[in-house]
Amino acid sequence: MKKRLVITGMGAITPIGIGVDTYWNNLISGVCGIDRITRFDTSDLPVQIAAEIKDFDPKEYMSTKLVREMDLFQQYAFAAADEALSQSGLQAEENTDRLGIVMGTAMNGVATIAGTQAELSTGRTKKVSPRFVPKILGNLAPAQFSIAKGIHGPSYTLNTACSSGGDALAMAATIISSGQADAMVVMGGESILCPLVIGSLAQAKALSKNNDHPKEACRPFDADRDGFIMGEGGGALILEDLEHALKRGADIIAELAGYANTSDGYHVTSPDPSAKKAVSCMRLALDMAEMTPDQIGYINAHGTSTPVGDPIETRAIKEVFGDTIPPVSSTKGATGHLMGAGGITETIACIQAIRAGILPPTLGYQTPDPQCDLDYIPNEARKAEINAAMSNALGFGGQNSSIIVKRYTK
Numbered sequence: 001m002k003k004r005l006v007i008t009g010m011g012a013i014t015p016i017g018i019g020v021d022t023y024w025n026n027l028i029s030g031v032c033g034i035d036r037i038t039r040f041d042t043s044d045l046p047v048q049i050a051a052e053i054k055d056f057d058p059k060e061y062m063s064t065k066l067v068r069e070m071d072l073f074q075q076y077a078f079a080a081a082d083e084a085l086s087q088s089g090l091q092a093e094e095n096t097d098r099l100g101i102v103m104g105t106a107m108n109g110v111a112t113i114a115g116t117q118a119e120l121s122t123g124r125t126k127k128v129s130p131r132f133v134p135k136i137l138g139n140l141a142p143a144q145f146s147i148a149k150g151i152h153g154p155s156y157t158l159n160t161a162c163s164s165g166g167d168a169l170a171m172a173a174t175i176i177s178s179g180q181a182d183a184m185v186v187m188g189g190e191s192i193l194c195p196l197v198i199g200s201l202a203q204a205k206a207l208s209k210n211n212d213h214p215k216e217a218c219r220p221f222d223a224d225r226d227g228f229i230m231g232e233g234g235g236a237l238i239l240e241d242l243e244h245a246l247k248r249g250a251d252i253i254a255e256l257a258g259y260a261n262t263s264d265g266y267h268v269t270s271p272d273p274s275a276k277k278a279v280s281c282m283r284l285a286l287d288m289a290e291m292t293p294d295q296i297g298y299i300n301a302h303g304t305s306t307p308v309g310d311p312i313e314t315r316a317i318k319e320v321f322g323d324t325i326p327p328v329s330s331t332k333g334a335t336g337h338l339m340g341a342g343g344i345t346e347t348i349a350c351i352q353a354i355r356a357g358i359l360p361p362t363l364g365y366q367t368p369d370p371q372c373d374l375d376y377i378p379n380e381a382r383k384a385e386i387n388a389a390m391s392n393a394l395g396f397g398g399q400n401s402s403i404i405v406k407r408y409t410k
Helices: 020-029 064-069 072-088 110-122 132-136 140-149 161-177 195-203 242-247 276-289 309-324 339-356
Strands: 005-014 099-104 155-158 183-190 233-241 254-263 298-300 388-395 399-406
Touching: 005 020, 005 072, 005 161, 005 242, 005 339, 020 339, 064 140, 072 140, 072 183, 072 233, 072 339, 099 140, 099 161, 099 339, 110 132, 110 195, 140 155, 140 183, 155 161, 161 183, 161 233, 161 254, 161 339, 161 388, 161 399, 183 339, 233 242, 233 339, 254 276, 254 339, 276 309, 276 388, 276 399, 298 339, 309 388, 339 388, 339 399
Parallel strands: 099 155, 099 183, 298 388
Antiparallel strands: 005 233, 005 254, 183 233, 254 399, 388 399
């Protein structure tokens, strides 16, 4: 990387807490945000549990007009970006043409699409709101944020399934490195909880059906895992060119050391059992960071709690890190799978692990699996002084994303 890139702001809207501090404190305290779904009737659904956002008041972050105009996934991304921009101290109006946005989301406004069609089909309504189309578009979250804050630099929205958040950060880094911007707002948002999506993923046998024990349903790397748990939320980071950050006297939180993206080219839903391209992705990120595997002190794994995916990711980590495998955890046991927002909130977990000297746990891990035989930091956070961490995100379509952050030093 020709330019050194640093992170100066973070924001998080998660099922275990609103705001980065609450999210992090609950994460390392072992709080689980998975419970029975309250947003709609699930009595006829095979899956009745998820990680819903609680205690979120959008009016703390945006006008009443914007609340009416924006879908939940957009509100979550907007609120997270607002927190991140505020922490960074970056004045948007002073950097308007050199400040841009990249948004990551997997499924845009699918819940609103499904709900609107259901109302039409059942005759509950005969008209579609003029707000419908703006609510379902992924790029309207960054568009609304740019309008509200006066941001006029590059703006992109990525849909790369579960790796969207990590890829958004990589895209933002590429834009700054190419000279098109000095700073970027990286935001992700997801809210796909609806019968339509639950029905499809349940039919694909991707979701846990442990409805009677929601707090134990997500078991990354555990022998008894039976699928992932849907979550929702938003995450954001402010990424800057180091010189720009220093010039304005910013408080630098961490440094983005490396990133990579690869494609399995294997199957639309299953990762490649050989894990070849997941391995390549991690190695490319290490190469960009000019780091060796033994310099990584912690890995925040994709670890969704699926029978197929967890052993493949374990195999990939073992091949890359050999005899120097660091502690690994999946924070999805606490938050569920945040899809497009997850790559960002999990990168925040890596940053906080470096800053606090605490590694977040893998909740729900009870029974070892011979195919998943790493140190997964089971159930309780662990003190450990580390200088660098890796975040992996692996999405449908064979999308692989690896992000490396490290402690900032002058």
